[in-house]
Amino acid sequence: MIGFIIYLYNAFIYQPLLNSLVVLYEILPWQDLGLAVIVFTVLVRIILFPLNSQAFRAQKKLQLLQPKLQELQKRLQNNKEKQASETLALYRTEGISPFAGLLPLLIQIPLLIALYQLFFVFGAKNGLQASHLQLLYSFVPLPGNINPLFLGVVNLSTDWIASAVLAVVAGVLQFVQTRQALPQKSSSGEAASPFMKAFQQQATYLFPVVTVFILFRLPAAIGLYWATTTLFSIWQQRRILKTP
Numbered sequence: 001m002i003g004f005i006i007y008l009y010n011a012f013i014y015q016p017l018l019n020s021l022v023v024l025y026e027i028l029p030w031q032d033l034g035l036a037v038i039v040f041t042v043l044v045r046i047i048l049f050p051l052n053s054q055a056f057r058a059q060k061k062l063q064l065l066q067p068k069l070q071e072l073q074k075r076l077q078n079n080k081e082k083q084a085s086e087t088l089a090l091y092r093t094e095g096i097s098p099f100a101g102l103l104p105l106l107i108q109i110p111l112l113i114a115l116y117q118l119f120f121v122f123g124a125k126n127g128l129q130a131s132h133l134q135l136l137y138s139f140v141p142l143p144g145n146i147n148p149l150f151l152g153v154v155n156l157s158t159d160w161i162a163s164a165v166l167a168v169v170a171g172v173l174q175f176v177q178t179r180q181a182l183p184q185k186s187s188s189g190e191a192a193s194p195f196m197k198a199f200q201q202q203a204t205y206l207f208p209v210v211t212v213f214i215l216f217r218l219p220a221a222i223g224l225y226w227a228t229t230t231l232f233s234i235w236q237q238r239r240i241l242k243t244p
Helices: 002-027 033-047 049-075 080-094 102-107 109-122 160-181 194-216 220-241
Strands: none
Touching: 002 033, 002 109, 033 049, 033 109, 033 220, 049 080, 049 102, 049 220, 102 109, 109 220, 160 194, 160 220, 194 220
16 A cells, blocks of 8 residues: 555656656756756746645635634633634634645645655755656656756755755745734734744744754755745735735
8 A cells, every 4th residue: 555655656746746857957048957946946836826825815814813713712711612612613604714724735745745855866966866767757858967056156966055055045034934924913902822922933933943954954956945935935925915
């Protein structure tokens, strides 16, 4: 069973992504790996645009519902059971599922794993190995040696300075996206619950730090992908959240 799942993953997710990136690398000017990574990332995000928009819209609905949730929590703070039941009733009344934004993200997990593997392979010191070349479709030209330079200067494979810089850039963008996603203060001026405040602080500061720590140890190609996809998310999220 596990072998069949791995086969489906390789045949319908990893292999198409690998071939797409190779084609982009071959047809874009100067065979620039960094440029190919950026274009590839944007194309993937365009394909996933409907799913991510659904998640952002669900996030926006939950933000708009925060004042009512805070009032309900304050009113029933001594009756947790009734608080939970009325919270669910409020969700039903407003036509909101608290997990609506989670499903699109879960669907994308296999894709995110494949992208991580893909950019790790392309960022490897020796380029694509024979095992990966065998996954290329018959109509896709063999790329030969992968040139790891971005704009002829930044080495996306072995340059630890490039990895560090792109890790910091990705972390800053992650911070901007997280701050943008946090619910605004309610019109009543009431502060969020202690649990929510603690979660917001962790999400705002801890997640970007973890992002920098992880990307610092990986090939810069992954950092470039992360920075590009986060920048796209900031734009898409702002577009959705500002829509009346």
